[in-house]
Amino acid sequence: MRKTHLPAVPALLAVCAASAALAMPGRAAADDDRPLQARAWAAACASCHGFGGQPPAGSPIPPLAGRPAARIASLMADFKAGRRDGTVMPQIAKGYSEAQIAAIAAWFAAARPQGD
Ligand code: HEC
Numbered sequence: 001m002r003k004t005h006l007p008a009v010p011a012l013l014a015v016c017a018a019s020a021a022l023a024m025p026g027r028a029a030a031d032d033d034r035p036l037q038a039r040a041w042a043a044a045c046a047s048c049h050g051f052g053g054q055p056p057a058g059s060p061i062p063p064l065a066g067r068p069a070a071r072i073a074s075l076m077a078d079f080k081a082g083r084r085d086g087t088v089m090p091q092i093a094k095g096y097s098e099a100q101i102a103a104i105a106a107w108f109a110a111a112r113p114q115g116d
Contacts, residue, residue, distance in 0.1 A: 038103040041096075045104070048088075053108040069102070069109035076101045 042053070045064065049055055053065035064072060078084035079093035080101075096104070 035103065035107075038107040041100055041104050042107045045108075049108075052111045054111075054113055063113060064108040065111040065113040067109060069105040072105035072108055073101050076105065 045053070048061050049064050050059070050061075053067075054063050055061045075084065076089075076093045076096065077098075079086055079089040080096075082090065084090075093101070
């Protein structure tokens with residue numbers, strides 16, 4: 001059996017940890033006077049809309065980052081009331097109160113779209 005190059009493993013782990021830190025919403029931590037509660041609620045949207053509200057390039061899911069809070073909130077209200085069709089958003093929107101939607105919308109409005 002060949003000798004494995006064990007010293008490379010900690011170095012690799014360090015690289016992984018560093019890139020994970022970059023990929024995580026560290027940006028949000030940097031510009032954050034936004035309430036932690038809103039951030040926690042907004043995290044529920046991140047699996048589809050991307051961390052910080054910016055979906056990966058080529059994703060069909062619309063971005064939320066940097067869009068006007070009033071626009072995000074009214075889209076959510078429309079999904080919730082059945083005025084706007086969608087595959088998943090009508091159900092998701094129904095799970096949030098008006099106050100929660102306002103807080104989440106404000107959080108995404110304050111998020112900078114990636115690349116800025
Ligand atoms: C399971 C994936 C998923 C999650 C989780 C999710 N969304 Fe969406 N969202 C979508 C998809 C897909 C659309 C397109 C409409 C549809 O098919 O429902 C969308 C559309 C939207 C739109 C309309 C944007 C536009 O320009 O038309 C808003 C606003 C929105 N989502 C907000 C949210 C918020 C806020 C959350 C978290 C509370 C959230 N979404 C969580 C998948 C998701």
